[in-house]
Amino acid sequence: MNDVGAIGERLRRFRRRGGLSQEKLAELAGLSPGVIKKIERGGTARLETYHALARALKVRTSALFDSAGPRQNPRADDDKLDLLPLRQAISPPITLSGRAGLDMPDEEPDLVRLRASAESAAIAYHRDKYPAMGELLPALVRSTHTAVDHYTSGPERAEALAVRSEVLQMAGRYLTQVRAYDLAHMALRDAVRDAADAGDRLNAASGIIGQAWILLRQGRLDEAEQLASHTADSMEPRISCAPREELAAWGWLLLRASAAAARNNRPDEATELARLARTAGSAVGTGVTDHLRGWGTFGPLTVALKAIENEMVADRPDRVLTMSSRLPDGVGRATSDNWNRHRLDVARANATLHRGDEATRVLMALYSDAPEWLKHQRLAADTLADVLKTRKRTLTEEQRKLAAHLAVDG
The missing domain is CATH 1.10.260.40 (lambda repressor-like DNA-binding domains)
Structure with missing residues (x-):
């Protein structure tokens, strides 16, 4: 801190x-x-x-700020008891013989079933079912530990490491959303190590995309930009023949670096990184969705949404609204969290321009579509607080409902 x-x-x-x-x-x-x-x-x-x-x-x-980044979010959930089972699974105590309390199964772990369980949990995450994630992830993480400890060599070992890497990345995404940043960073760091040990370069890059996101959320902007841009440089694909998943990973790394540069008052660097990401998006064409090996959909629409986010960071709300109104149709899809983040930027832009009723309308739409996601967004609470601060009349029923949901004083 x-x-x-x-x-x-x-x-x-x-x-x-x-x-x-x-x-x-x-x-x-x-x-x-x-x-x-x-x-x-x-x-x-x-x-x-x-x-x-x-x-x-x-x-x-x-x-x-100092090298550790800005002050930790006072609304962080790091010490909440409802995260204790996941904390125990991700960072168990270690004895001389290995993790304490991990019983070896009587029968061989079923890697096919384990991967299927991981895919089901990933779908729950992308549908913003956060309570379900909190219940599913601890047992899932422990099962991957068991599989890795059981298989000591061969293709099963590589597969067990790959599955654990993917599950830990999923845990890292969930924990970042609920602002348990230190635990999320631990999960993603271990995910990158597992992917590297398994020889899975794309999986490792995916974990680095997640680490950059955490650093962004913590305000560790220099580190976020350097980590993402250096990794992007090391894996830059040949555009004409690269698989779409490689293009998507490269594009996401560039978007993370661009976001960090934009927040760090480096607009020229942010623009250049976004330009390169557009190259990746154009090469991909329609969006690439892989719930485990990436951070959601990547394609032209994803790049456009992140460019709009950079405009909001640069305090250009009029540009946010103009660019949002010009988003093209039929260029791919965005996963719910990225699309919802864009709508939150639109709400913020309207609040900044003193269009409180329009900002309220957007926030209410988010409340209706993704209440659990919205509850964990500090930007939503700040946006509503600004709307209520300038409102001279009695709060509307919708504003009172949002204030209760976001814990904002009316």
């Missing part, structure tokens, strides 16, 4: 170096002077506030 006093000290140093008063910096960043004073006195702010300050100061966002 960062020393928030150190963040305020860095902000003051950058401000003074630029010859700016607190009032002038606030004007350039589109913030109130009180926000600047609060941060410089040791207070905290939302990550997008730091983005705005970095843009005004013409520095990277990460320059305001």
